[in-house]
Amino acid sequence: MNTRTYLAAATTAAALALTLSACSSSPGSLPGQSTGTSTAADATLTLGLTSDISTPDPSSAYSGSELNLVLGAYEGLVKYQTGVDKAEIVPSLATTWTVSPDGLTYTFTLRPGVTFHDGTPLTSAAVKPSVDRAATVGAKGPGYMVAGIKDITTPDDATVVLTLGAPNSAFLDYLASPFGLKLISPAAITAHADDEKWFATHDAGTGPYEYGTFDAGVRYELTASPTYWGTAGGYHAIDFSIVDSTNTIQLQLGSGELDGYVGSGNKPLFDALATTKDVSVTRYPSMMAPVVFVNPGAPGLGDQATRAALIGGVDWKSIVSNVYGDLATASTGVFPASMVPAADNVDAITPDAKGLAGLATGALAGQKITIGYPSFVPGAQEISDSLVAQLNTAGITAQSVGYESSAYWSTMYDPTKAPSMTLFSAFPDAAHPDTWARLLYSAKGGLNMFGGQVDGLDATLDRALVTGDTSAYAAVAHDVSASGLWHTLADLKVNAAFRDSVHGADKASYPVLGITLDLTKLSPAS
């Protein structure tokens, strides 16, 4: 190829580039353009997500990442206050409520002047269809939160009375939970009934935002509702953009292409973001906590005393400090710290650094401890490796094995394959201690991976749920901890990073999950 050929090729390429550049000045018809006014461009908040979201159906959303869409478009009767460390239930679509002395009847007064996004006025008649749909469509997930409602009456348009089949001291927390009941326009429920596909892309709530354009797997848009009853947020639209690579998240936050990112325990990413110009890192309180599970069916770990010595012999504080730094605080009890008063949330096992040496020559001599960790949970491998190092140093043979998501779930619940120990970052469904204890420690608990059992625990939980006697959870904390079957490592905060141009980020997070935001709290600096 000679010089002339190169020149010809270069000229052609340049001409092509110039042509395309010239063409780019004539937009033609473009898809996905906001219908907003001229302020739309600078009033759009773009938030990054590192994985695709599940369908944002208000009745069945139960994964986490889709909840920011749901909570933007739908509201419940009550909710948790944002920007506080300890969960506090505050009004939402109900302005006031009373609970009967027997704990069975909840009377809510609805907020006046509220309309659903489809124009239907909010009246008490809207509650029953929403409850019914939550119970049926949400049966695979959070439907249990409304399953205890036996009767719904509507004395007038502004009053709804929910009657439970049995007293449940967690019921208001169920309603306030991010997974809890959301009110849906009864007209939409009538029109679309069980059409989950419709609810995956359309909304019929009362929230500050409406579902906009959804480019599945790429971008999900919320647009401000013109009929919102409350103080709307400062953004005309909110885009949730899926960006797989955390490196790209960092670059796009630095360049301003992204305005914010709410993540989990990805420490290296947020360490880097903390030094990125015009970006600030915020730490949200949450009830997420890494929990260690000890398998009573594993060789050598069937005895409570052995498990207690194992738990007590490990230097958990150093592990928490090394892995999470100031993102976490070592736990002193089995419940998340903000869930139960500190005096009631006390570990029963006293730390004993010499305990491991005793096990190495005693109960665990000749045994191999296998720690299976979920490789998809940030920090899990570091915790597992640190634990293995401590055990091996003490003379206990230990190894660390990582599992991808599907392999993890198939292994942990299978007694023939389950490892000696595992760990998982758990979060409760609501801020009530019953949701935490029942999830992890009950024989029927969804995350009771090794099927550990504490005598009388379910009965204690049932009693506490009926009576509302929170002091019962002190006994639960003691018994669970003493069993040596579980150890809560730390109270985790959730990292978030926002451009300095976003105001209100520090007060935007709901306290249970940490990753869910009240989008009305966010506004552009200008």
Add this chain to the structure above:
Amino acid sequence: MAAFALRRLGALLVVLFFLTITVFVLGKVGDADPVRTYIGVNATPAQVAAARVELGLDDPVPVQFWHFATGLVTGDLGISLSTKRPIADDLSTALPATLELAGAAIVLTVIIGVLLSALYSRPGRVGAALRLVFFSLASAPTFLIAMVSVLVFYRWAGGLLPAAGRSSYGPYPDGTGFYVLDGLLHGSPQYAWDAVRHLVLPALAASIGAGVALARVLADGMTSAMASPWARTARSLGEREGTILRRHALRNASSPGLSLLAVQAGFMVSSLVVIEQVFSWKGLGSYLSTAIGVGDFTVIATVCLVLGTVYVVLNTVTDIVLAAVDPRIRLS
């Protein structure tokens, strides 16, 4: 040629049949429980059990295979357990995304290969230095090229080229899924140009290694061709070097180049997983990667079948093109 294409189509069906069985068996013998991904990690054992029944995971394996195979034939592939959307809907966006990226990468591979082939055989120290650079580029891991290109063209060059995604505007509701084409079909050069800008970095990252390999094959072929007796004869008849190169040498050297390109293209489609992850390109690779992580067998199997089909089709097309380019080759 029609008979040849029909025979290849028959072979494709056989390949797909065995691929289906292989992927299905692998999916069933592997440790995978996608249920908690589907219904949430906090689900109770009763909810998990109900979901297993709903998803047919408790059915006998032959029954599951029958459901999968009939779903493939009827196009009803069911729901993705991770996205909870119909798999057919997910594929309708992921497949064009990957094919558009792969197509652009193949075009860039050819451009890089042809341009570099002339430099590759350059004598002296300059040629040696160039070969060292080419070797370095070809041996660099794809993800490294991808990340460096993002750093250079997005961060250091002030956002000259986008770092992620396929478009600044999203898809046309009635589009084909090929964004460049959609922009042109909708009379929007701005949209098409934006799609091209999004294509450049991932396509470049995917094509550099293949382009250098192609350059080497073309350079070797052309060097041999230019030294052959017929080239000498052409020179003695007064033909200019450039004409000999274009009309004769390049054509003769193109056969091994095309064969290599077919192999590279086949691998390229299936190896875009990393590229798609780095550039948040929502194609088959990205879709497959997520499905593997959560054990979504139906998606894994379906994507494998699609990739297998693309591989066979690409090779068939290459064989046809080879026969058209080189009369010595007969389709048989």
